[in-house]
Amino acid sequence: MEASEAQYAEFEEKVKRTVYLDNLSPQVNESIVKQALDQFGNVKSVQFIPNYVESKNVPQCALIEMENPTEVNAIVSDIAQKPFMIGGMPRPVRARKAKMEMFDDRPVKPGRTIQFRWLEPNDPDFEVAKKLKELAKIHAVEAEYVLKKQLEDEEKLEKQHQESLKATHKKYKMIDSVIADGTTRQLARGYRLRVADD
Incomplete structure (x- = not known):
């Protein structure tokens, strides 16, 4: 139980260090994102969010983990005020602080249970x-x-x-x-x- 609580606490800290970007160009890759955000601090990891609703699965959103939450705040503030340049061209990129629900690898919250059921045709x-x-x-x-x-x-x-x-x-x-x-x-x-x- 203590191990799962420690794992969840570690995940919560990771979320605080992560910024969410969307409206990215489909041609953007990890190195382009790192190069664009290096001015704010050390980019630890870039995770593109799979696009399950489109047949081509071209991700246009990403979770970028920085060194600390201060760098995340700087990115969110800067992108809100100025056009974000990727590959020498401005992009309508939006940035905000990441939320736990955005991570597909998030650990189970200690004490939480999930229930599901199949719906029958006569179910409301x-x-x-x-x-x-x-x-x-x-x-x-x-x-x-x-x-x-x-x-x-x-x-x-x-x-x-x-x-x-x-x-x-x-x-x-x-x-x-x-x-x-x-x-x-x-x-x-x-x-x-x-x-x-x-």
Whole structure:
């Protein structure tokens, strides 16, 4: 009994050191999350929460364990005030302190018992359960569609970002070549401007 109480107390401390992030990009992985949160302190572990309602099971939420609760408070406060950058792009990420129910590996609370039963068709709760099952199916279809659109939008955004970087790089190369071949000095003489020496 004492061992289970000690295990549960240890788990409660872990929950206090953990921050919950959602609205993550489906392309985000553990190293990206660690790199983004290292500015707040030491990231001890990253656990993505499985997405059971979508056929592709692409996690968009994560539990990140930090070194102490102060770092968790800093993350929650900072993300509430500023856009959260992942991979050079802002994301509508939300952060909040983790709760025990978010962990699928949580230990059983000492003294707690769980009861369950099968519902028969004549049970009054049977219709409610049936409606919930149908709603879960509808939600899964909607969520899959939203995920597909989000992935398409992110691919377009990434492509635009790459094209913009290439165009900027091309401009800088052109400016460097103009400076290197002496064209700027010729233009300066033509327009009677003074050019500072390097």
